[in-house]
Structures are given as C-alpha cells and as structure tokens.
Amino acid sequence: MVGxxxxxxxxxxxVDPNKDFSLDEPIIITQFNLSKAIKDSILTNFGExxxxxxxxxxxxxxxxxxxxxxxxxxxxxxxxxxxxAITMVRSIGNxxxxxxxxxxxxxxxxxxxxxxxxxxxxxxxxxxxxxxRLPADAHQRMQNCVEKxxxxxx
Numbered sequence: 001m002v003g004x005x006x007x008x009x010x011x012x013x014x015v016d017p018n019k020d021f022s023l024d025e026p027i028i029i030t031q032f033n034l035s036k037a038i039k040d041s042i043l044t045n046f047g048e049x050x051x052x053x054x055x056x057x058x059x060x061x062x063x064x065x066x067x068x069x070x071x072x073x074x075x076x077x078x079x080x081x082x083x084x085a086i087t088m089v090r091s092i093g094n095x096x097x098x099x100x101x102x103x104x105x106x107x108x109x110x111x112x113x114x115x116x117x118x119x120x121x122x123x124x125x126x127x128x129x130x131x132x133r134l135p136a137d138a139h140q141r142m143q144n145c146v147e148k149x150x151x152x153x154x
Contacts, residue, residue, distance in 0.1 A: 005076035006057065008111035009083060010102040012118065013068045016095050029068060029092070031060040037092045038072075041085040054078045054085075061108070062115060066142055067122035069102075071111050079104070 013029060038058070043051045057075035064070070074082040086099055102118060105111045123142050130138075 004057070006073050006106070006108075007076055007079035008061070008105050008108055009072040009074070009079065009086070010105070010111055010114050010118070011070050011072065011086065012100045012102055012122075013070055013097060014099070015068065015092065015097045029063055029065050029070075031063050033092050034063060034070060035060045037089050038082065038085055041089045042081065045085055045088055046081055050081060054081055058082055061111075064115075064119055064142075066126060066138065067119045069115050069118045069122065070099075071108075071115055073108075076106075 013034070015029060035058075038060075039051060039055065042054050046054075054074065057073065057078060059073045060070065061073050062069075062071040072082065072086070083101070083104075089097065089099070091097060103111070103114050105114070119142070127138075135141075
C-alpha cells in the first residue's frame with residue numbers, strides 16, 4: 001500500500017502592512033478566511049477542473065493570528081498550482097495582503113519545527129513593536145497557538 005504523498009507549504013502572511021501591528025483594529029486571519037481566498041484564487045486562475053483536482057488534498061493546517069505564520073497541506077502533484085494560487089491572492093475580503101514563502105517540506109514534522117521557530121522569533125518582534133500596548137492575554141494566545149502546532153497530525 002502506498003501512502004498519500006503530501007507537501008507542506010510554510011508561509012508568512014502580511015495583511016495590509018499599514019495596519020499589521022495596529023491593536024485598535026486587529027485583522028484576524030482564520031483557517032476559513034485563508035482557505036476560501038485560496039480556493040477562490042484557484043478557481044479564478046485554473047478553472048473548475050483545477051479547483052477539483054486541488055481540493056481533495058488542500059487544507060490549511062495551521063494559522064497563527066498573532067505572528068501570521070501558516071501551514072498549508074496539499075498533494076505532491078498539485079502543490080505548484082496551490083503555491084501559484086496563493087501568490088496570486090491580493091486580498092482577503094477588503095483587506096489587501098501578500099505572502100512570503102518560507103519553506104516546502106514533504107512531511108509535517110519539519111514543517112512544525114520551522115513554524116515553531118518562526119513563531120518564536122515573530123512573537124518577540126511583535127512584543128517589541130507593541131510595547132506597552134501588548135494585550136494582557138497575548139502570551140496565553142501565543143501559547144495556545146504553539147500547542148496547536150505541536151498537536152498537528154499528518
């Protein structure tokens with residue numbers, strides 16, 4: 001029996017750089033928002049056939065709304081199409097965004113390690129930029145996100 005071959009894309013999302021660290025109007029990135037925007041991009045750029053072939057394996061595995069680090073899972077055959085669709089997304093709702101590709105791996109364990117490493121460094125930057133305006137529950141929310149990464153399964 002042959003296992004299903006996946007690829008994991010680790011990306012950093014930048015939502016409206018002018019509001020990125022605004023604590024007054026936080027922009028919340030969710031798995032649903034990202035998944036919908038990427039599927040819409042696949043449909044627009046690759047048509048219904050492209051969407052159908054990509055949807056079986058595509059999943060947003062992890063999103064950290066604080067550090068904006070995301071892990072996407074897709075099949076080995078479709079990862080380039082999904083990567084291209086992610087690159088072509090220009091907004092989520094009315095919010096402009098762009099993404100930076102961090103790494104591509106074949107199994108989830110290295111993706112989890114890379115996500116944890118990125119989350120730690122990005123959270124330190126977030127704390128420095130937020131300064132005194134850092135919400136009281138920020139450390140707890142970050143800890144919850146770290147636990148999500150550690151709990152990811154194949």
